[in-house]
Amino acid sequence: xxxxxxxxxxxxxxxxxxxxxxxxxxxxxxxxxxxxxxxxxxxxxxxxxxxxxxxxxxxxxxxxxxxxxxxxxxxxxxxxxxxxxxxxxxxxxxxxxxxxxxxxxxxxxxxxxxxxxxxxxxxxxxxxxxxxxxxxxxxxxxxxxxxxxxxxxxxxxxxxxxxxxxxxxxxxxxxxxxxxxxxxxxxxxxxxxxxxxxxxxxxxxxxxxxxxxxxxxxxxxxxxxxxxxxxxxxxxxxxxxxxxxxxxxxxxxxxxxxxxxxxxxxxxxxxxxxxxxxxxxxxxxxxxxxxxxxxxxxxxxxxxxxxxxxxxxxxxxxxxxxxxxxxxxxxxxxxxxxxxxxxxxxxxxxxxxxxxxxxxxxxxxxxxxxxxxxxxxxxxxxxxxxxxxxxxxxxxxxxxxxxxxxxxxxxxxxxxxxxxxxxxxxxxxxxxxxxxxxxxxxxxxxxxxxxxxxxxxxxxxxxxxxxxxxxxxxxxxxxxxxxxxxxxxxxxxxxxxxxxxxxxxxxxxxxxxxxxxxxxxxxxxxxxxxxxxxxxxxxxxxxxxxxxxxxxxxxxxxxxxxxxxxxxxxxxxxxxxxxxxx
Numbered sequence: 001x002x003x004x005x006x007x008x009x010x011x012x013x014x015x016x017x018x019x020x021x022x023x024x025x026x027x028x029x030x031x032x033x034x035x036x037x038x039x040x041x042x043x044x045x046x047x048x049x050x051x052x053x054x055x056x057x058x059x060x061x062x063x064x065x066x067x068x069x070x071x072x073x074x075x076x077x078x079x080x081x082x083x084x085x086x087x088x089x090x091x092x093x094x095x096x097x098x099x100x101x102x103x104x105x106x107x108x109x110x111x112x113x114x115x116x117x118x119x120x121x122x123x124x125x126x127x128x129x130x131x132x133x134x135x136x137x138x139x140x141x142x143x144x145x146x147x148x149x150x151x152x153x154x155x156x157x158x159x160x161x162x163x164x165x166x167x168x169x170x171x172x173x174x175x176x177x178x179x180x181x182x183x184x185x186x187x188x189x190x191x192x193x194x195x196x197x198x199x200x201x202x203x204x205x206x207x208x209x210x211x212x213x214x215x216x217x218x219x220x221x222x223x224x225x226x227x228x229x230x231x232x233x234x235x236x237x238x239x240x241x242x243x244x245x246x247x248x249x250x251x252x253x254x255x256x257x258x259x260x261x262x263x264x265x266x267x268x269x270x271x272x273x274x275x276x277x278x279x280x281x282x283x284x285x286x287x288x289x290x291x292x293x294x295x296x297x298x299x300x301x302x303x304x305x306x307x308x309x310x311x312x313x314x315x316x317x318x319x320x321x322x323x324x325x326x327x328x329x330x331x332x333x334x335x336x337x338x339x340x341x342x343x344x345x346x347x348x349x350x351x352x353x354x355x356x357x358x359x360x361x362x363x364x365x366x367x368x369x370x371x372x373x374x375x376x377x378x379x380x381x382x383x384x385x386x387x388x389x390x391x392x393x394x395x396x397x398x399x400x401x402x403x404x405x406x407x408x409x410x411x412x413x414x415x416x417x418x419x420x421x422x423x424x425x426x427x428x429x430x431x432x433x434x435x436x437x438x439x440x441x442x443x444x445x446x447x448x449x450x451x452x453x454x455x456x457x458x459x460x461x462x463x464x465x466x467x468x469x470x471x472x473x474x475x476x477x478x479x480x481x482x483x484x485x486x487x488x489x490x491x492x493x494x495x496x497x498x499x500x501x502x503x504x505x506x507x508x509x510x511x512x513x514x515x516x517x518x519x520x521x522x523x524x525x526x527x528x529x530x531x532x533x534x535x536x537x538x539x540x541x542x543x544x545x546x547x548x549x550x551x552x553x554x555x556x557x558x559x560x561x562x563x564x565x566x567x568x569x570x571x572x573x574x575x576x577x578x579x580x581x582x
Contacts (some may be wrong), residue, residue: 002194003015003097003098003194004092005098005102005125005126005127006125007102007105007121007122007125008121009090010084010089010090010091011084011089011090011091011092011093011105012030012090012091012092012093013092013093013094013098013101013102013105013125013127014092014093014094014098014101015094015095015096015097015098015192016037016045016094016095016096016097017033017051017092017094018046018051019046019050019051019053019054020054022051022054022055022057022058022060023054023058025055025058025060025092026058026059026060029090030060030090030091030092031060031061031087031088031089031090031091032060032061032062032063032087032088032089032090032091032092033051033055033060033061033062033063033091033092033093033094034063034064034065034080034083034087034091034092034093034094034101035048035051035062035063035064035065035066035093035094035095036065036066036067036093036094036095036100036101036104037066037067037094037095037096037100038066038067038068039066041069041096041420042096042264042419042420043264043265043266043267043268043419043420044264044265044267044268044274048064048066052064061087061088063083063087065079065080065083067095067100067104069096069100069233069235069247069248069249070235070236070245070246070247070248070249071249072100072103072104072107072248072249076104077104077107077108078108080093080104080105080107080108081108081109084105084108093105095247096192096233096247097192097231097232097233097247098125098126098127099127099232099233099246099247099248100247100248102122102125102127102129103127103129103132103248103249106118106119106121106122106129106132106136107132107135107136107139110135110136110137110139110140111139111140113140114140115133115136115137115140118136119133119136126231127231128230128231129248131158131248131249131250131251132248132250158188158252158253159242159252159253159254159255160186160187160188160228160252160253160254160255161185161186161187161254161255161256161482162175162178162185162186162187162188162254162255162256162257162258162478162482163187163188163190163244163252163253163254163256163257163258164187164188164189164190164257164258164260165190165234165244165257165258165259165260165261166189166190166191166259166260166261166262166453166455167189167190167191167193167196167219167222167223167229168191168196168197168260168261168262168453169199169453169464169467169544169548169549170260170262170452170453170454170467170470170471171189171191171258171260171261171453172189172196172222172223172224172549173467173468173471173548173549173551174258174260174452174470174471174474174475175187175189175223175224175227176224176471176548176549176550176551177471177472177474177475177551177553178475178478178479178551179224179225179226179227179551180475180551180553181475181476181479182479183226186228187226187227187228188227188228188229188230188252189223189227189228189229189230190230190232190233190234190244190246190252191219191223191229191230191231192231192232192233192247193219194218194219194220194231195216195217195218195219196216196217196218196219196221196222197215197216197288198214198215198216198217198464198541198544198545199215199316199317199464200317200463200464200540200544201214201215201541202215202285202286202287202288202291203285203291203320203323203324203327203500204327204500204536204537205285205291205292205294205295206283206285206291206292206294206295206298206324206327206411207294207295207298207324207327207328207331207500207503208295208298208299208331209327209503209537210537212288212291212292214541215288215541216288217545222545222549224549224550224551230246230252232246232247232248233246233247234246234247234261234421235247235249235421236421236424236425237257237425237426237427238251239257239426239427239446239449241253242254242255242257242448244257254448255448255482256448256449256450256478256481256482257446257448257449257450258449258450258451258452258474258478259422259427259434259449259450259451259455260451260452260453260454260455260456261419261422261455262419262453262454262455263316263416263417263418263419263454263455263462264416264417264418264419264420265286265287265414265416266414266415266416266417267414269311269414269415270379270380270381270382270412270414270415271380271381271382272381272382272383272384273382273412273414275384276382276383276384276385277290277412278290278293279384280384280385280387281297281384281387281407281408281409281410282382282384282410282412283297283409283410283411283412284411284412284413284414285320285324285411286316286320286413286414294324294328294411297409298328298331298332298409299331301332301337301341301408301409302337302340302341303337303340303341303408304340304341304342304407304408304409305341305342305343305344305405305406305407305408305409306328306341306342306343306344306407306408306409306410306411307343307344307345307346307389307405307407307409307410307411308321308322308324308325308328308343308344308345308346308411309321309346309347309379309410309411309412309413310322310345310346310347310348310349310413311348311378311379311413311414311415311416312348312349312378312415313348313349314416314462315413315415315416315462316416316454316462316463317461317462317463317497318353318354318461318462318497319353319497319498319499319509320413321345321347321411321413322345322352322353322362322499323499323500324411325343325345325369325371325411326365326369326499326500326501326502327500327502327503328409328411329343329369329371330369330501330502330503331503333369334503338369338370339370342372343369343370343371343372344371344372344374344405345366345371345372345373345374346374346377346378346379346391346405347373347374347375347376347377348376348377348378349375349376350375350376351375352366352373353499353509354515355509355511355515355517356515357509357515357517357525357526358499358507358509358525358526360526361501361507361526361527361528362499362501362507365501365502374391374393376393376394376395377391377392377393377394377403378391378392379391379412380392380402382410382412387406387407387408388404388405388406388407389404389405389406389407389410390402390403390404390405391403391405417432418432418433418434418455419455422434422455426445427443427446427449427451429457431457433455433456433457434451434455434456434457435451435457436450436451436456436457436458437487438458438459438491438493438513439490439491439492440473440477440487440489440490440491441456441458441470441473441474441477441491442477442481442487447481448481450474450477450478452467452470452471452473452474453466453467453470456470458491458493459493459513460491460493460494460495460512460513461495461496461497461511462495463495463496463497464544464548465494465495465496465497465510466493466494466495466496467548468548468553468556469491469492469494469556469558470491471548471553471556472489472553472556472557472558473489473490473491473558474489475489476488476489476558476560477489487561488560488561489558489559489560489561490558490559490560490561491558492512492513492516492518492559493511493512493513493514493516494510494511494512494518495510495511495512496508496509496510496511497509497510498532498535498536498540500533500536501528502528503533504530504533505528505529505530505532505533506528506529506532506533506535506536507525507526507527507528507529507532508520508521508525508529508532508535508536509525510525520555
């Protein structure tokens, strides 16, 4: 509800709303809701039917006018205009970020309101519709003759030296590294969210060690000074024209493109999970709002069965599912109730941890806490009110069976994949991730496109620590490509997983491609240490927000090729400076 913006006394717009928001809207005096999102547009999106039921239960009129991102037609505008004439007001229209709804409002009013006034009102609400100026002017001068015609007129495309998709850890870090190297670069970040999260802290929130607020900052504070924030969502890519299409249909051009929007959590991938998450003892540290509920459940549990799950790889921070287990068990042990709790760790994988060096010290804690390991076991269904969960269990011969388990506490890690607009793009590999050379992080077919972070197809651990090492590599290679040369900086696959095995001790697992150990300190990395706990709890949040996101590359300078590659090594698509500046 923080994203609600009033355009006129009659109409307001907002980013995605939840069914639970309908009562708040009714209490605030709204009488109608218009949903401009097609169902199934993104993961985690509530259906139109769910929102309609909640709206009508709160006494609100509800209208579903789905508009495809980037494809606002004259028919869409006519339909929206007709709704404005007949619905009860005040009304609220929403889409993923509010941009689509604002565009529909402006275009529907352009036949009788000055385009400059519409643009100014939208800008005051936080929406830049300058790319629609020509279309607004056209409607102002000539009202459309038919409702079926599709207008595609666009103003000249803005073009940046570097365009970055995603304002998470990867996007902010790489833009800061670029600005440190060349403050004259024209850089923009496309990011729809207004908040930035330090996600590695959520495990500690779920253990009562961090307050949730410590992991959140406004996006505006995290985007580096001098970098333009395009407050919108990317919809698709046009690499042949060096352009990205935004959800309102406008295009943004680039000389080089960095793609790092993160991954998507597929809560719908487990039957019944969304309906019970946050109640009935079902929680997940993978969601900002849920981590405090994890800690509440941990404190209240005095007996019964606690289940911790891990889905198929790849996932964000592969150690996080078991970190939640270790810290919960440590608390129960200190409270003297662990002997009353049966702890199950159900993992889709075949081993406890992918790097063998760290399995023995972790097994000592598994034994210490009396946890039962269930490998090749994937959560497929949850019935929260009945406190039951079902797992697909596969044996060594590949035979599978469905196993039912009762629970009193269930910590779920959802299956994960790349965002839909990435999976359906020409940048994706066969598995849906952004294709990239494992060392240079450059796209193998489009030589002026790079990727890093969770969406990158490189086979490294998907952690913030990996981003810390990837960002300088991408920054140097982007500058090299802009100068007409080939990449020269190399990424060794570094990732780090501080395994919080108990309060006060951490196994600091640092490794690269192929499981090669890459310890920062000259100490045995397999020994749980208090120093590593201090690093994780006391220093890492500051290192993240005040160093990594500011381009201060402490212990992160990249390795470089010993010679400059010839520009001819770059794929043909790298010849972007010859493209017309549209």
